[in-house]
Amino acid sequence: MPPHELMPIGVFARRSGLTSSALRFYDDCGLLAPAEVDPDSGYRYYSAEQMPRATVLRRLREIGMPLTAVEAVLDAAPGDAARLIDEHVARLHEDAVAARRKAVVIKSSLSDVPGLPIAALKGPVLADAVEQVLTATARDPRMPVLGGLCVEAAPEAITLTATDRYWLSTRTLVPAESAAATPAAATWTATTPAATTWAGTVDGDELRTAAAEARRSPLVRVEATPYGIWLRMAAGREDQYCRLLGEEYPDHRSMLASLPAVTTRVTIAKDLLLRALEGHSGEHIALRIDEHGMYTLTTGDERAGHRIPATVTGQALGISFAQTTLYPAVSTAVGPDVLLDLRGADQPATIRSADRGDLTTLAMPIKPAPAT
Template sequence: MPDSELMPIGVFARRSGLTPSALRFYADSALLVPAAVDPVTGYRYYSAAQVAPATALRRLREMAMPLPGVEAVLAAGSDEASRLVDEHVAGVLREAAAARRAAAVVKASLAGVPALPIAVLKGPVLADAVEQVLTATVRERGMPVLAGVHVEVTREAVSLTATDRYRLSTRTLVPAEPPLRTWAGTVDGDELRTAAAAIRRGATVRMEAMPHGIRLRVAHLEDQYCRLLIEEEFPDHRQMLAALGEVTTRATVSKDLLLRALEEHPGDPIGLHVTDCSLSLLPTCDGDVEHRLPATGRGQALRIWFELTTLYPAVSTAIGPDVMLDLRGDAQPVTIRSADRGDLTTLAMPVKPDHST
């Protein structure tokens, strides 16, 4: 290769994002050997073709991948390299989760405050409730509380609530034993999701309050810790629920039929036409016909539109074979819940008919 096509180490460092000292280290490690070395001066030169692997090397190291793993990725084909990267990221996430759990234990011991028992719940029931309300969480910059689940314990019940501002899901659970005290806090949703997989295997789960989170205890299994999100307060969902207007239209429809219709509907947003004897999905273009589903209802006929990403999870997490929709006009939240069980309730915000994503 002509010398004119080679770059000195300083130029190559700027193009690859690696420092000259890092390039020397990777050369000595045989991970990125220079294209040429001046036999007199010892100066190292690199080719333009080495920029891509050097950049990949830098990014892999930024992911905290050890040198043997980097070497394996760079030497592998595309599919195998992708698998190795995914495997490494999964390991990092497992280690991070374990570190967070260990940190919760350490912080609790440093605080010197004993854990306070607050509620006893059935493990499978709590796990189902967690997974149902988690569909209403969202990761949003500047609002970390929206990625959490608000846990509220009263003398009669335990409530789990989550919201992404377009949906609000709340599930009320009857404790296996009367709660010992009242308590409220917003728990990290990802950690609660991880804990749900473990607590599902326990007949009962003991929930305990700690200074920086909650501990979920299942007999013969490892304790699960979930940290509290304290950066900001959870939205006042009770005030929002209390401020809802009167229901003007109510429809009860098969959950499976409605989900299938939403899956097959070509449009977004999705328009619903509710009458006293049917619920229809409105056509998306001229010439199409309404997709009518059998339903029972009462009140005023109404047309209302929703984003698929808002309406579908609200319906899919409902309990039981039939869902009930309580509507308050085309610009007010609709309440979606089981037709015969009210312990899981979801509110979904509609959009304007001409709304486009």
């Protein structure tokens, strides 16, 4: 290659974003050899065709990829390279999650405050409740607390709540036994009562992972620390630790307390309603409720609707929801029949089991789509 078409190492370094010392190191490693080396001076020269490889190399190192993996990516076909990058990122995420959880445990161990017994719960019941309620969480960098689950404990019950501000899911669990009734172990002793009241917001991802282990434990004892909660499992199972989120949780209790009276109540078969929602192609769905039942509408036009048998009491009503709000609220309801308590086209709707279970969801309606 003619010398005027080559770049000295300093020029190539500036254009590629790599330092000259890094380029010499990558040459020695065999990852990026120069196009030519002056036999007298030993000076390295690079070609423009080498720029894409240098750029990818720099970016891979920026995400912490080790040299052996970098070499594999650079020499792989595009599909295999993408897979290797995904695997590396997944390992980084797993390592970060593990480090964060260990850090929280370490911080907790540095505190002189002993763990606070909250309650003992049946493991499978706790796991079900966590998975049901966490469907209402959201990943919002502006409000990380929306990715958490609010835990409120009292001697008679523990309430789990999650919200993404458009819908809210809550479930109340009755303790399986008091702390005084549990076998003496760690901070749980015959003379240590459960906490009178306690509240905190637990990291949703960590709690979701912990729920898988809790499902296999007949009994789980919940214990609070300044930075997280311990889920103490039955003998033979590994205890799980979930960190607390420091941000203040949205004031959902005031919202629940200020809900207006129900004006329309609908009792409907869960499977029938889910099938109607699954068969609906739009992002939004309009419902018209009258004494004859419920109609699902695509554009507000009755001719485009689908009638679902339902028992209706109260006022006739038209109301619209986003599919991403209504469908998960209905699908997580417990039991064969669903009860919809409606308060108007612009008020939160309550969705719960018609006959059993205490899982309750509030879904915000939207403005109906204009007819076409």
